[in-house]
Amino acid sequence: MRLASAVALLALVAGCPSPTRCPAGFIGEAGAAPEAQMVFTDGVSPTLRPATDGTVIPLEFPPQGGFVMYVGARVRNLDACVEIAGSLRDPTTGNEVGFDSRSTTLARAADGWGEPDARNLANVSNVNACPAYGPRDVHATPYDLVIRVSDGSGRVATVTQRVTPTCVQANAAQRAECICTCQANYTLGRCNGAADAGQ
Amino acid sequence: MRRVVVPSFLLGVIALAGCPDPKPITQLAPPPAGQGFQLHVEPFPVAAGDEVQACYFFEVPGEPGTDVWVSRYEMAQAVGSHHMNIFRVKTIKNLNGNPGEKVVSYNGQGECFVSSNWSDWPLVTNTQQGSLTDWKLPDGVGAKFQAGEKLMLQTHWVNASTQKTPEKAEVSVNFWTMAAPPAHELGTMFATNQNISICPGDVGKSFSKTCRIGTGNVNVIAANGHFHSRGTNFEMFVVDAAGNEVGSRFYDSQSWDDPPMSRDFSVAIPEGGGVKWRCTFDFPQGGCGDPNKQCCFTFGGVVETQEHCNAFVYFWPATRDFNCF
Numbered sequence: 001m002r003l004a005s006a007v008a009l010l011a012l013v014a015g016c017p018s019p020t021r022c023p024a025g026f027i028g029e030a031g032a033a034p035e036a037q038m039v040f041t042d043g044v045s046p047t048l049r050p051a052t053d054g055t056v057i058p059l060e061f062p063p064q065g066g067f068v069m070y071v072g073a074r075v076r077n078l079d080a081c082v083e084i085a086g087s088l089r090d091p092t093t094g095n096e097v098g099f100d101s102r103s104t105t106l107a108r109a110a111d112g113w114g115e116p117d118a119r120n121l122a123n124v125s126n127v128n129a130c131p132a133y134g135p136r137d138v139h140a141t142p143y144d145l146v147i148r149v150s151d152g153s154g155r156v157a158t159v160t161q162r163v164t165p166t167c168v169q170a171n172a173a174q175r176a177e178c179i180c181t182c183q184a185n186y187t188l189g190r191c192n193g194a195a196d197a198g199q
Numbered sequence: 200m201r202r203v204v205v206p207s208f209l210l211g212v213i214a215l216a217g218c219p220d221p222k223p224i225t226q227l228a229p230p231p232a233g234q235g236f237q238l239h240v241e242p243f244p245v246a247a248g249d250e251v252q253a254c255y256f257f258e259v260p261g262e263p264g265t266d267v268w269v270s271r272y273e274m275a276q277a278v279g280s281h282h283m284n285i286f287r288v289k290t291i292k293n294l295n296g297n298p299g300e301k302v303v304s305y306n307g308q309g310e311c312f313v314s315s316n317w318s319d320w321p322l323v324t325n326t327q328q329g330s331l332t333d334w335k336l337p338d339g340v341g342a343k344f345q346a347g348e349k350l351m352l353q354t355h356w357v358n359a360s361t362q363k364t365p366e367k368a369e370v371s372v373n374f375w376t377m378a379a380p381p382a383h384e385l386g387t388m389f390a391t392n393q394n395i396s397i398c399p400g401d402v403g404k405s406f407s408k409t410c411r412i413g414t415g416n417v418n419v420i421a422a423n424g425h426f427h428s429r430g431t432n433f434e435m436f437v438v439d440a441a442g443n444e445v446g447s448r449f450y451d452s453q454s455w456d457d458p459p460m461s462r463d464f465s466v467a468i469p470e471g472g473g474v475k476w477r478c479t480f481d482f483p484q485g486g487c488g489d490p491n492k493q494c495c496f497t498f499g500g501v502v503e504t505q506e507h508c509n510a511f512v513y514f515w516p517a518t519r520d521f522n523c524f
Binding site: 068 | 396471
């Protein structure tokens with residue numbers, strides 16, 4: 001016990017990452033700068049697709065209600081145990097419209113990058129874009145999306161893209177519900193309450 | 200009524216003597232006529248192994264359409280209550296009742312467990328504590344109702360391994376009214392993060408979200424958080440319009456089964472800002488939540504096998520009521 005403590009203390013003093021911090025290990029090169037590529041999914045397929053400037057990102061009806069974007073990042077040069085934070089910002093003011101952060105363990109892709117396991121949507125950021133309580137529409141309107149991925153050692157990778165959150169539901173009634181909920185200055189009951197609630 | 204005053208030094212002596220806690224207050228007399236009204240859930244048993252969630256419908260008394268202002272909530276519950284929430288009834292989906300009627304659901308099944316039924320119903324008040332929660336709103340602040348407005352009181356009881364209901368379930372809530380309208384209206388925020396998953400081996404698993412309270416400067420005056428037994432820490436912070444945390448957290452609870460209703464404080468939210476809430480969970484290897492979900496705990500109202508991450512926040516002035524997801 002004393003030996004283990006001494007080794008841990010020595011490792012700490014030497015600036016080594018804790019060997020127990022992330023059982024899933026490190027992705028990439030420890031000395032290299034963290035990198036990130038923004039990705040999203042439609043909430044149905046676990047396939048992660050790249051998000052770049054101009055990308056239309058679907059607004060989906062999630063378990064928690066409202067409408068969200070399922071977004072994240074492929075990263076390298078970080079621990080596999082990370083926190084993924086998604087922030088949707090009004091580009092005209094810089095104000096944050098939606099924010100969701102969650103801890104997860106990244107999976108290693110074939111190309112050596114780490115990516116969230118989108119088979120479980122709890123592993124990606126559920127950015128709560130709607131209800132749109134603010135003064136600006138969300139549906140079909142450009143916003144800045146910031147994804148920040150950080151690990152327990154303080155490494156951070158951030159990527160920002162100007163994306164267009166959009167209601168893309170095939171069902172007309174569901175799409176109308178989404179558009180209504182994502183119009184500016186939402187008030188409870190405005191859209192007949194198709195959104196979900198907790199408890 | 201004669202008032203009995205116990206000197207403070209005597210209370211100290213009683214405390215030092217290790218006397219047992221006073222008997223929980225589980226029943227309330229209603230306010231006198233003209234000073235308020237009471238919502239009351241009659242006592243009912245909760246069978247061993249059961250989780251019961253019951254939705255009771257009430258109507259705000261008075262001349263229909265007239266404003267009713269409330270300055271104080273007294274909420275009393277028997278031991279074993281998991282939560283009690285009151286909502287204003289808005290869009291009706293699959294859960295409804297006339298005033299005086301109830302919908303009772305058991306073990307995760309039934310419409311009183313289906314959260315989409317009250318998705319746009321604004322929060323009125325809540326408590327998760329047994330015995331009495333006596334909440335007086337600050338001077339000049341009141342909750343506004345209209346006589347004839349329909350309310351739903353939801354009460355959840357557990358008599359299983361994580362919580363016990365040794366005696367009958369019972370809830371009383373007194374709404375104490377104001378003689379004249381106050382300067383400011385109370386607003387509420389009910390926020391829930393449902394896309395959560397806590398799996399065997401997860402330590403320090405956290406989920407954070409932000410809810411915008413929006414226009415104008417508002418003051419948070421009460422809050423409480425809600426999760427189940429895997430929850431280790433529930434925190435709330437004020438954020439500014441840009442999403443930056445402002446000041447220190449204003450709510451911090453490690454209690455899952457009896458979380459405090461923090462009140463009698465005031466925290467300012469700047470223009471365009473809001474509230475961030477964060478839930479942290481631990482679940483050791485070897486246990487199992489839902490066998491159909493790789494033994495993970497995902498969102499749901501069943502205390503034994505599911506988890507929650509819900510925030511209840513009260514503020515003034517009311518810009519509007521908020522439900523955030």
